[in-house]
Amino acid sequence: MSAVPVQPVSPGAASPGAASPGAEISVQVQTLDYFFGQGDLRKQVLFNINLELHRGQIVIMTGPSGSGKTTLLTLIGALRSATTGSLRVLGQELVGLGNRQLVEVRRNIGFIFQAHNLFESLTAAQNVEMAVELTGNLRQKRQRATAILENVGLGDRVDYKPAALSGGQKQRVAIARALVNQPQLILADEPTAALDKQSGRDVVTLMQQLAQEQGCTILMVTHDNRILDVADRIINLVDGRLESDTNPQQFVEAHTVKSLDHNMFVM
């Protein structure tokens, strides 16, 4: 077990999670457990997760590799179906939803992955347009795609294919794709892991800017301690349990006082 300071998350307690009363709640997780596998191979990876994300918050989730961060993210993103507890995302209860309804929920969420996952056969603009087409707005798709690409600083690369773009540029196209439909929730899994320091920083700053403009909630998994300052809140997941929920100052203080736990920042 790691020596991370334990701050049990209790709903209602004075933690950054409980922001001003009456604030809109984007994500509400209650007593969520999750298992992989069947029978003898059945293995629990998430234990009694309780979590509320408020509208407009940027929340960073950290924790050792294998602690269940990605699993939690995919559950919130309606990419897996949860069967226990309660999972309300953008006002919709996901527990018990069918595949078709989950697809609908996903359309309101922007996803950013560690790998950019762009279509190699499509240009930057076309990759973004694929997302716009989901809204049925075919007439303005090109316009909207180029506008958001300009926003992420790729105005001069709209007609380039991914093969002709750098890693940071590709990730910015992926961010443009995630943001173009102005989702109310953005889920990002280690979006800077494949990038060098400067591109990583740029990408995060960009996400922060766009989130502020559009007022959306961001939940981002990262091991990258250089970008923690963009967070309103940092939650820490260890062995499938939510271990701490702090703001960046508290987080940094806690970890500098008790000599930094290097496990936290394993890349």
Add this chain to the structure above:
Amino acid sequence: MRLSWRRSRRRIPLAWYNLRHERSRLLVAIAGVAFAVLLMFMNLGFLGALINTTTNFYDQFNGDIFLVSPQSLEISSTKAFPRQRLYQAAGIEGVQRAMPLYAEYALWKNPETQISRAMFVYGFNPSDPVFLMPELNTDAARQALQQPNTTFIDRRSRPEFGPQTIGLETEADRRRITIVGQYALGGGFAADGTLIMSDQNFRRYFAPRPLTQINLGLLLLDPGTDAQRVQATLRSRLPADVNLYTKAEIVRKESQFWIQTTSIGFIFGLGVLVSFIVGTVIVYQILYTDIRDHLREYATLKAIGYSGGYLFKVVLHEAVILALLGYVPGLILALGLYALADNATAGTLPMQMTLFRVVFVLALTITMCSLSGLISVRKAVTTDPAAVFA
């Protein structure tokens, strides 16, 4: 302006972009489909040509309506019927001329090897225009045929029958016979060689068979007459010991007989099936590889809100594009090979492209590719959207 507005309203043709992105894979796929298309066309071409040769001698028979016994199967296994029926038919309005045709097998001795083989013999009245071959329609030909113990011989007879030189003398059914002319007709599947002689000579060789029993009756109609109407009138007037066919009907009936009694339909049908399977496997391989390479991208599409149905459409769209892109070169190659085969066999294996075949093979090709698409699509549709975060 208007054009670009329209273009931008279309969905991105992801299937086409995906295929186009992998140039060499696309070329291999097109070549594979084209190959399968070519094989299908060749099998159907040979089948069609063979079926055609079973009955194409009818093209040279000068009749609008044919009378045959109901017990006849095809030209070489006819049952004779009374010549009286022809006279009855001749009295019907619209019938211009009624002509008898006699047919039997005779043993023809190859004058060089002395070996005898069965030769198919037609007998006709030389003053009747029964055959359309120009060689038989001259006064000299008619005169030569009137001489006793003479015959014309089919240039398309098998070489085993020996030389076909005019003036050559040999034996038919142990009786002296002299070749006085040649023509090109062909004997289909029934005969290795054919002779045409006058009815009077026919009577000599096949005595005691009387000329009052005929094998085939040919009716020529007045120009502009409706064959079907005359056929119906004939049917109501003639007894049931003759059947009445238009030329198209008798050709269809006899080719049907040959397809059923020989295995050509089966063999070439199998050939088409094998080509179809080969094509399906090739396209499946291509589509499978393509899906495997794009799995992450497809999972991403699902993650951002596309349904499995959309991915299904993309894969099927790729399949149909491959079908069309492969079909065109396949068709062009087939046309070339048809001409080549036609030339090489000097027209005895008539390979002709038909509209039906063009459409049929196109349908087969689209089915083939769609089938491959359906087999391989599962992988794309069931891809786990959560896998993109792995």
